[in-house]
Amino acid sequence: xxxxEAPDVLVVGxxxxxxxxxxxxxxxxxxxxxxxxxxxxxxxxRASTLHARAMEIxxxxxxxxxxxxxxxxxxxxxxxxxxxxxxxxxxxxxxxCPQPDLVRTLTGWARRHGxxxxxxxxxxxxxxxxxxxxxxxxxxxxxxxxxxxxxxxxRSTVRSLLGIECAGAPATRVLVQADFHHSRLAGRRFERRxxxxxxxxxxxxxxxxxxxxxxxxxxxEARTLEDLRTAWATATGETLPADPSWLRTFSDGTRVAxxxxxxRVVLCGDAAHPFIPIGGQALNTSLMDAEALGWxxxxxxxxxxPQALLDYQDERLxxxxxxxxxxxxxxxxxxxxxxxxxxxxxLVAEKLAGDAVYRTKIADCLAGVDVCYRTSTHAVRRRLxxxxxxxxxVVPGVSRVRRALVxxxxxxxxxxxxxxxxxxxxxxxxxxxxxxxxxxPLDHPEPEVAL
Numbered sequence: 001x002x003x004x005e006a007p008d009v010l011v012v013g014x015x016x017x018x019x020x021x022x023x024x025x026x027x028x029x030x031x032x033x034x035x036x037x038x039x040x041x042x043x044x045x046r047a048s049t050l051h052a053r054a055m056e057i058x059x060x061x062x063x064x065x066x067x068x069x070x071x072x073x074x075x076x077x078x079x080x081x082x083x084x085x086x087x088x089x090x091x092x093x094x095x096x097c098p099q100p101d102l103v104r105t106l107t108g109w110a111r112r113h114g115x116x117x118x119x120x121x122x123x124x125x126x127x128x129x130x131x132x133x134x135x136x137x138x139x140x141x142x143x144x145x146x147x148x149x150x151x152x153x154x155r156s157t158v159r160s161l162l163g164i165e166c167a168g169a170p171a172t173r174v175l176v177q178a179d180f181h182h183s184r185l186a187g188r189r190f191e192r193r194x195x196x197x198x199x200x201x202x203x204x205x206x207x208x209x210x211x212x213x214x215x216x217x218x219x220x221e222a223r224t225l226e227d228l229r230t231a232w233a234t235a236t237g238e239t240l241p242a243d244p245s246w247l248r249t250f251s252d253g254t255r256v257a258x259x260x261x262x263x264r265v266v267l268c269g270d271a272a273h274p275f276i277p278i279g280g281q282a283l284n285t286s287l288m289d290a291e292a293l294g295w296x297x298x299x300x301x302x303x304x305x306p307q308a309l310l311d312y313q314d315e316r317l318x319x320x321x322x323x324x325x326x327x328x329x330x331x332x333x334x335x336x337x338x339x340x341x342x343x344x345x346x347l348v349a350e351k352l353a354g355d356a357v358y359r360t361k362i363a364d365c366l367a368g369v370d371v372c373y374r375t376s377t378h379a380v381r382r383r384l385x386x387x388x389x390x391x392x393x394v395v396p397g398v399s400r401v402r403r404a405l406v407x408x409x410x411x412x413x414x415x416x417x418x419x420x421x422x423x424x425x426x427x428x429x430x431x432x433x434x435x436x437x438x439x440x441p442l443d444h445p446e447p448e449v450a451l
Contacts, residue, residue, distance in 0.1 A: 007031040007116070008301055010135060010145035012123050012158050014041070016102055017269030017286040018151030022117075023110035024061055024294035028399050030301060032115045033143060035135070037122035037152070041107070044246040045179050046099040048203055049280025051075075052084070053368030054287045055091035056386070060396040060421070063109050069095040070204075075366045076279055077442075078333025079190035079197075080349050082359070087367040090386040098204055099283075123152075126161050126265065133264040147297060147309075148265045151290075156271035162262050166274060169328050171219050171251035173335060176212045176228045178244035183208035185238060190334060196235035197335050210240070213335050222249040252276045252331045256320045260313040261306075268293050273320050278330050284368050285323060292316055295419035298399045315373040315380070322439050326365065329442070362442060371422070372438030378428040379435035383421040392417060 014036035073085035150158035269286035
């Protein structure tokens with residue numbers, strides 16, 4: 001790295017959210033440098049599930065995959081099956097893409113638009129100087145940008161250096177996840193086997209992912225492969241195959257950073273919200289962060305007004321709190337076996353089976369197409385569907401808010417349409433109703449969001 005690069009934006013972290021954000025900015029003409037602490041892309045499978053909203057975002061910004069991704073129609077809410085084939089999106093369904101493949105695709109796309117990517121640069125200090133944000137890496141190099149975006153994961157170095165704490169539900173349990181090649185394990189979908197919860201499902205051709213929860217495992221302690229083998233054999237009577245290609249212990253902690261903006265630094269992706277990875281929600285939420293932040297940064301670069309970044313913070317924090325509540329509710333349905341949790345799961349299952357409106361709301365929630373933002377002056381309605389975008393004459397991929405007529409339940413509404421395809425009427429009288437409808441609890445009887 002040399003000072004002549006002088007990027008507009010430094011992005012720390014070459015994961016999906018950092019690469020997507022970098023590409024969005026570079027495509028619009030901003031200078032972007034991405035710093036990644038690892039020496040090379042992570043080969044571990046990690047996340048693999050993409051939902052409708054993520055696919056819409058990729059389509060909007062011209063991200064193309066080398067081959068058509070496998071599509072499925074089923075998802076789950078707290079372990080209960082949900083049909084996602086009728087989600088209100090041109091990309092209804094669940095799309096499978098192991099994270100190394102997603103990172104490879106986004107890396108190529110971002111570089112084609114001019115993003116500079118440097119591996120082996122672990123950030124050790126962050127400071128502001130002369131109207132720029134400066135970072136020093138472990139190699140002794142210094143880089144600077146008008147803005148710095150921390151997209152460096154749930155254990156974010158940048159977040160730690162800035163002393164930004166996370167709030168939310170503390171971890172109460174640990175789980176183990178592992179990928180096995182050429183396994184002949186029986187398929188299991190969140191099966192309860194005594195006190196255990198077990199899952200075994202194909203991740204891609206030749207790879208089976210298993211997940212295990214034992215309520216007796218102490219929270220905060222990493223589990224070994226031998227722990228997993230012993231618990232799996234006890235719960236299922238099966239012997240796990242040879243060593244996995246990847247194994248990790250993770251917790252059910254679901255937290256959100258207390259602030260997303262600190263001077264010239266902005267948090268994005270897992271750095272902003274260490275979420276339990278249920279059903280791909282953590283990855284997909286991170287991609288939506290990048291989409292929400294990209295056009296705000298471009299506006300800030302144009303006029304220097306910090307309000308664009310603060311708007312991102314306020315909007316995303318309002319919705320991240322909603323998502324955190326939903327994930328906590330799902331974790332309780334998935335793993336708890338007490339009488340109240342069992343009764344709640346039975347009620348949710350009954351509503352999914354018999355209430356079409358409820359079923360649609362759950363599906364929209366899982367697909368990420370129900371996002372609504374609360375702001376100080378109004379609520380921003382859910383995003384426009386592809387059909388509504390075409391009808392309004394909006395071209396995907398623009399970076400400016402524009403005014404157009406939006407067809408809302410058969411009525412043409414004079415509206416502002418944002419680059420992330422969310423919209424709100426010029427007349428804002430019904431804004432509170434929008435927000436209340438969006439955050440109405442999905443589960444009964446326990447509310448998921450404290451308003």
